[in-house]
Amino acid sequence: MIIRRMKPRVRACLWLVSVFHIVACVGTTVPVTVAPVDTPQIIHPTTAPQPSPFIQPTPVSDPSIYGNIQIKGAPEFITQTRAALALLEQKDTHAFTKVQTYVGIIEQGEHSGMWAWEFPPRYEVGDVTAFYSVTWYASTIAHDATHSELYARYQAEHPGETVPPEAFSGVEIEKFCNGYQLEVLKRIGAPQAEIDYMSTLDGTHCDVDKDGDCDWDDYQKRDW
Ligand SMILES: [Ca+2]
Numbered sequence: 289m290i291i292r293r294m295k296p297r298v299r300a301c302l303w304l305v306s307v308f309h310i311v312a313c314v315g316t317t318v319p320v321t322v323a324p325v326d327t328p329q330i331i332h333p334t335t336a337p338q339p340s341p342f343i344q345p346t347p348v349s350d351p352s353i354y355g356n357i358q359i360k361g362a363p364e365f366i367t368q369t370r371a372a373l374a375l376l377e378q379k380d381t382h383a384f385t386k387v388q389t390y391v392g393i394i395e396q397g398e399h400s401g402m403w404a405w406e407f408p409p410r411y412e413v414g415d416v417t418a419f420y421s422v423t424w425y426a427s428t429i430a431h432d433a434t435h436s437e438l439y440a441r442y443q444a445e446h447p448g449e450t451v452p453p454e455a456f457s458g459v460e461i462e463k464f465c466n467g468y469q470l471e472v473l474k475r476i477g478a479p480q481a482e483i484d485y486m487s488t489l490d491g492t493h494c495d496v497d498k499d500g501d502c503d504w505d506d507y508q509k510r511d512w
Pocket residue numbers: 494495496497498499500501502503505506
């Protein structure tokens with residue numbers, strides 16, 4: 289009797305449940321759970337910059353700056369120096385970090401030498417060295433950064449003292465820097481001829497006039 293008063297669809301459903309033990313009827317539209325109602329969102333005003341409708345021009349980076357290093361010279365010197373620094377960055381993280389720490393300026397010059405006592409330390413490079421090859425040039429930057437590192441370390445350990453030449457230059461120091469340069473050449477994939485040449489150096493290459501020392505006369509006579 290109660291069933292009779294129900295809507296025909298519900299009645300049929302209850303009949304199906306009782307006869308076939310169907311646990312649910314298709315068509316029962318009463319929702320089991322209440323659907324979540326969207327709560328109104330409070331939009332706070334923001335001070336963040338809004339996207340500009342105009343495309344901002346990409347700032348043109350200065351090619352004479354590479355990390356902490358300023359490169360001074362002709363455009364082709366800057367290009368070559370960037371290639372050498374990029375090679376170190378890609379293939380030899382240790383050397384790249386050292387170079388970025390102990391060299392502030394790489395400048396095209398008459399000869400190649402490290403002005404470790406300047407602020408910032410400056411690696412002057414002759415064209416013979418810079419344009420010999422990118423691998424060779426990169427290895428010389430690492431070599432001369434080692435001179436600068438030795439200078440800076442002595443200075444840090446002996447505040448107020450003049451750094452003696454033997455702390456960062458001379459035959460023994462050259463041997464040390466050559467050893468490091470040889471490792472760098474291997475790590476950056478230098479040609480075997482450059483690795484072999486480096487292996488033959490005994491640290492006396494700085495004594496150009498062969499009078500037993502590495503002084504200003506030798507620097508002036510450098511053809512690299
Ligand atoms: Ca000499």
